[in-house]
Amino acid sequence: MIVFLIKRLANAVLVMLAVALLAFLIFRFAGDPVELMANEQMSQADRIELREKLGLNDSFLTQFGRFVGNAAQGDFGISYRNGQDVMKLIAERFPATMELALVATVLSLLIGIPLGVITAIHRGRWYSEGLQFISIIGVSLPSFVVGILLILVFAVTLGLVPAFGRGDVVQLGWWSTGLLTASGRASLLLPSLALALYQITLVMRLVRAEMMEVLRSDFVKFARARGVPRWRIYFRHALRNCLMPVVTMTAMNFGSLIAFALITETVFQWPGMGMLFIQAVTFLDMPVMAGYLCIVSFIFVTLNTLVDIAYAVIDPRLRDATR
Amino acid sequence: MTDHVQQTTPARKPSRLARFRQSDLWWSFTHKPSAIIGAVILTFLIVTAFAAPLIAPQNPFDPAQLELWNSELPPIWEADGQWPYVLGTDTQGRDMLSAILYGSRISILIGVASVVLSLAVGLSLGLVAGYFGRFIDNFLMRIGDVLLSIPTILIAILVSAVARQMLPPELRDVGSAAVLVLAITLSAWVQYARTVRAQTIVERGKEYVQAARLLKTPARRIMLKHILPNTLTPIMVAATLNFGMAILTEATLSFLGIGMPPSQPSLGTLIRLGNQFLFSGVWWVVLFPVVQLCLLVVSVNLLGDWLRDALNPKLR
Numbered sequence: 347m348i349v350f351l352i353k354r355l356a357n358a359v360l361v362m363l364a365v366a367l368l369a370f371l372i373f374r375f376a377g378d379p380v381e382l383m384a385n386e387q388m389s390q391a392d393r394i395e396l397r398e399k400l401g402l403n404d405s406f407l408t409q410f411g412r413f414v415g416n417a418a419q420g421d422f423g424i425s426y427r428n429g430q431d432v433m434k435l436i437a438e439r440f441p442a443t444m445e446l447a448l449v450a451t452v453l454s455l456l457i458g459i460p461l462g463v464i465t466a467i468h469r470g471r472w473y474s475e476g477l478q479f480i481s482i483i484g485v486s487l488p489s490f491v492v493g494i495l496l497i498l499v500f501a502v503t504l505g506l507v508p509a510f511g512r513g514d515v516v517q518l519g520w521w522s523t524g525l526l527t528a529s530g531r532a533s534l535l536l537p538s539l540a541l542a543l544y545q546i547t548l549v550m551r552l553v554r555a556e557m558m559e560v561l562r563s564d565f566v567k568f569a570r571a572r573g574v575p576r577w578r579i580y581f582r583h584a585l586r587n588c589l590m591p592v593v594t595m596t597a598m599n600f601g602s603l604i605a606f607a608l609i610t611e612t613v614f615q616w617p618g619m620g621m622l623f624i625q626a627v628t629f630l631d632m633p634v635m636a637g638y639l640c641i642v643s644f645i646f647v648t649l650n651t652l653v654d655i656a657y658a659v660i661d662p663r664l665r666d667a668t669r
Numbered sequence: 670m671t672d673h674v675q676q677t678t679p680a681r682k683p684s685r686l687a688r689f690r691q692s693d694l695w696w697s698f699t700h701k702p703s704a705i706i707g708a709v710i711l712t713f714l715i716v717t718a719f720a721a722p723l724i725a726p727q728n729p730f731d732p733a734q735l736e737l738w739n740s741e742l743p744p745i746w747e748a749d750g751q752w753p754y755v756l757g758t759d760t761q762g763r764d765m766l767s768a769i770l771y772g773s774r775i776s777i778l779i780g781v782a783s784v785v786l787s788l789a790v791g792l793s794l795g796l797v798a799g800y801f802g803r804f805i806d807n808f809l810m811r812i813g814d815v816l817l818s819i820p821t822i823l824i825a826i827l828v829s830a831v832a833r834q835m836l837p838p839e840l841r842d843v844g845s846a847a848v849l850v851l852a853i854t855l856s857a858w859v860q861y862a863r864t865v866r867a868q869t870i871v872e873r874g875k876e877y878v879q880a881a882r883l884l885k886t887p888a889r890r891i892m893l894k895h896i897l898p899n900t901l902t903p904i905m906v907a908a909t910l911n912f913g914m915a916i917l918t919e920a921t922l923s924f925l926g927i928g929m930p931p932s933q934p935s936l937g938t939l940i941r942l943g944n945q946f947l948f949s950g951v952w953w954v955v956l957f958p959v960v961q962l963c964l965l966v967v968s969v970n971l972l973g974d975w976l977r978d979a980l981n982p983k984l985r
Contacts, residue, residue: 357814364815372831479703482974486966488917490924491959494944498956502948605820612925613944624925627830639827643819650818 350658358651363414365643369636370413373423374402422637427629432637436619441521442512443618446610447603449538451596454545459585459592461546462553466561467580477550484547489606493540493613500536508533510615537614541607545599552595556588597653601646697979707971714965718773725767730932744953757953760946765953768939769961775935776965779846780916783853784908787915790854791861792904796892798862799869810866813859821856825918828852829927845929849922853915860907868900906977913969920962936962 380397388396397403401412416422422432465474501509513529515522524530560566561584569579608620615621619638626634689695698704717724744757744765757765798806816824829852836844872878873896881891922928923937924944931938936958943955 360811361815361818365819368819368827372827482703482970483963483967486913486917486970487963488921488924488966490921491940491963494940494947494955494959497947498952502952602820602822605823608826609822609921609925627826627925627927630830630834635827635830639819639823642823646820647818 347658347662351655354651354654354658358647361647362640362644365640365647366414366417367410369417369639370410372639373413373632373636374409417637417640422640423633425626425631425634427626427631427634432633435622435634436637436641437520439617439619439622441523442616443604443607443611443620445523445525445534446537446541446607446616446618447600449534450542450545450603450607451600453538453542454549455592455596457542458546458549459553462550462588463557463580463585465550466554466557469558478554481547481550484543487543489540489544489609490613492543493537493610496536496540497613507535509536512617537610537616540613541603541610544606545596545603548595548599549592552592553585553588556591557584560584560587594653594657597649601642601649604645605642694979698975701975701979703971704975707968707975710964710968711972714773714961714968715777718770718777721767721770721774725764725770727764727767729763729768729771729934757957759942759954760951765957768934769936769958772934772936772939772958773961773965775846775929775933776916776919776937776962779849779853779919779929779935780912782846782850783857783915783919784912786850787854787857787911788861788904788908791858792865792897792900794858795862795865795900796869796897799866800873800888800892800896802870806866809862813862816856816859822918822921824856825852825922826925826927828855829922833927845933849919849928852922853918856918857911857915860911861904864903864907865897865900868903869896872896872899902980906973906980909969909973909976913966913973916962916969917966936965 380393380400380402401409404412420433422436424430425432425435461477465477468474497509500506508529511533512524513531513533514527515524515530516526524534557580566579566584569583574583604619607616607618608623610616611618611620612624619641622634623638625631626638698708722728759765759768794809798809829848832848832851833845836848869892878891878895881895886895919928919935920937920940923935924941926941929935929938931942934942939958940955940962943951943958946954
């Protein structure tokens with residue numbers, strides 16, 4: 347077990363180092379940092395001094411080492427665009443993205459699981475087949491299209507909910523939340539639904555597949571023979587045995603949900619990390635891009651590693667199987 | 670599929686088409702309505718997109734054909750609609766139908782190019798990794814691991830943004846398509862490489878490969894002529910589904926403003942441009958490109974779905 351743990355952690359560290367290298371290359375070589383930072387009036391001497399001060403004349407390895415060291419302490423430098431600390435900028439936007447992704451995850455489970463159960467136990471009925479067909483469309487629709495359609499229907503035509511921004515937020519320490527105000531909750535509705543739709547279809551298809559398998563198993567047949575009420579078989583016996591893969595998938599996909607949130611955030615002008623990143627991309631604000639990449643990858647890698655370790659704790663067979 | 674009886678082969682060897690029409694694949698196709706719908710829609714979209722110069726009412730890239738007094742015309746069935754602007758015009762007087770046809774052509778071309786390029790990269794690296802094993806296998810698969818540990822959309826955005834920055838300004842419009850293909854390939858090749866590698870490792874141990882090696886067949890020939898054909902079934906499914914993904918990724922990047930420029934708009938660019946007028950009541954400039962994009966991706970995915978089931982040996 348300890349060997350597995352060390353191997354898995356080493357792997358995670360390696361991946362993070364590779365990500366850091368990518369971020370560093372972007373920061374250092376996609377455009378000259380000095381030129382991007384300097385303004386018109388700066389003299390040649392000032393530029394050389396700035397170059398020296400930033401340590402851009404050191405060897406590649408020294409620079410990369412310093413970059414990793416700083417990044418590990420959450421220091422990604424200052425934004426080219428407004429001169430603010432990158433970590434502070436991201437930290438300000440972090441709660442908005444987190445809230446969006448969390449609500450979307452909850453929605454996907456609340457909607458996806460019942461739909462999956464229904465389509466599994468009523469297989470072949472017209473509504474099950476219809477839901478299956480809709481789920482293919484749901485997988486095919488890009489999230490920005492879902493967002494635009496939702497805005498067009500619910501905000502522009504019906505005027506039910508706001509389409510832009512976060513509404514009023516309440517500060518809880520450093521965390522800002524929109525869940526405590528009516529306008530905040532209303533603003534959260536469309537973006538979280540747009541982000542969740544893909545995940546809903548995934549959960550639904552997974553639950554359906556698992557349910558169909560479990561319903562064929564002996565213990566379900568035995569429960570039927572014993573005369574256990576049907577809803578009890580479905581929800582107490584069968585569904586419980588389907589939830590493990592659903593939990594795994596939800597945990598694994600949370601990272602990509604945060605990454606994909608950047609599209610939803612752009613559509614809904616949601617003031618999260620993703621919008622910060624897209625703005626940074628258009629203004630070629632390399633430190634912000636590098637910082638965002640590192641932080642999102644860190645969340646992604648951490649979740650994957652935790653899921654793997656949790657699996658190994660539950661199922662000893664996996665300890666030797668993985669590499 | 671058990672009730673399908675193969676007819677006895679006639680004396681003369683049947684043509685390729687006749688043989689295809691007797692295959693299991695064709696049988697499953699004709700018995701799956703969603704696959705037929707997908708194929709019909711996709712064929713229609715591809716034909717209209719590539720016939721755009723012939724059938725489109727105007728050339729949306731030719732500024733001389735744009736007339737500002739024809740801007741923001743609604744579709745033909747609305748009160749103010751005007752022939753020949755069937756789907757209305759945008760704020761610059763561009764005919765939406767023409768823009769969509771030309772835009773689909775760009776989207777489809779980029780999708781095809783990305784799939785072809787990622788297939789070429791993925792298949793060759795997968796074959797090499799699986800056939801030679803050891804160091805090169807480890808090295809390539811670790812690179813793949815790292816790429817898979819970053820959300821694909823992030824890779825595509827970063828590559829696209831950074832590569833465009835590196836291009837000289839006069840090449841930026843022309844190079845956008847190439848940059849997009851590169852960005853999509855970089856995030857898509859790993860899947861092919863992994864599939865082919867796994868299959869290659871299995872095939873490498875079989876007798877026919879050993880026999881070929883004993884005959885001193887060059888490694889390149891063994892990989893391409895003997896092993897590759899045996900790995901293609903899962904690859905076909907992956908390639909079809911990835912074609913849909915590639916079109917989506919391109920559309921997403923263009924929507925975010927780091928894909929095709931407004932001078933060469935793909936469907937994603939059209940949606941981005943239309944999205945700015947979402948609240949001014951000009952709904953047709955955003956809705957029609959959205960519908961076209963969805964039709965395109967849904968029809969590809971319907972085909973991919975059918976292919977996955979039809980080629981899955983477990984379901985035979």
